[in-house]
Amino acid sequence: MKIIRVLSEPNRLHIVELLRDGPLTVGEIAAKLGMRQPQASKHLRVLSDAGLVEVHPSANRRFYKLRSEPFKELDTWLNSFRSIWEDRFDRLDDYLHDIQQQEKNQSSKK
Amino acid sequence: MKIIRVLSEPNRLHIVELLRDGPLTVGEIAAKLGMRQPQASKHLRVLSDAGLVEVHPSANRRFYKLRSEPFKELDTWLNSFRSIWEDRFDRLDDYLHDIQQQEKNQSSKK
DNA sequence: TATAAATATTCCTTTGAAAGAATATTCCTT
DNA sequence: AAGGAATATTCTTTCAAAGGAATATTTATA
Helix, strand or coil: CHHHHHHCCHHHHHHHHHHCCCCEEHHHHHHHHCCCHHHHHHHHHHHHHCCCEEEEEECCEEEEEECCHHHHHHHHHHHCCHHHHCCCCCHHHHHHHHHHHHHHHHHCCC | CHHHHHHCCHHHHHHHHHHCCCCEEHHHHHHHHCCCHHHHHHHHHHHHHCCCEEEEEECCEEEEEECCHHHHHHHHHHHCCHHHHCCHHHHHHHHHHHHHHHHHHHHHHC
């Protein structure tokens, strides 16, 4: 789950969202994000090391493009939580409520 | 997308995965993760501030439980990247699957 | 080949967040 | 009311990672 750690940096999240619409060069990314080129390169290095992007050199420039695997992985992980928001979990509230009642009764029992 | 920044800390990711199986108290979490109680409390504070968990006090203890909204939000965000890893052939299947999910959600919403 | 454009790397400084330790708070039990 | 268990908070220290600035590298073109 490297993707989460890597995307926790706001600029990198932004870069990934830019690349959602297609590959871009370093310069284009730097310009769109209002950052200097070295910073863009550094963030792209981190993204590349984590496997989130791949590079396609073209003449002078380098196009960065999203890779799918990390997103698939995140999707799989997220799916393991799906039962939580499909509201099968609400009876746990009742369970906790029962616990509270039991303890209340015990304490007032003597 | 606070959820990504909050889950970038490994211990917090671990806590969330523990809570996937149901609510736990601070002490239980600290024990299972081999960390000291104050650290557990501090991480839970961060998770709580970000809306990832909610608290259910019960006598001496406090049960922490996952909230669904941030996960839904992450799911929505992730879906905006789905075209990247599921091109042309699978599109129809995904569309149908999404429709089914939507109907499921609607019916459980009431 | 020299120069310019695009990109990468290195070094240094700064900053934010996590850990550690001690203490405070809350609530139950006796 | 006192003591104890569970949890929260505060303060300090530590450390990794991001930014800034300068420079190196690569590739194209004159």
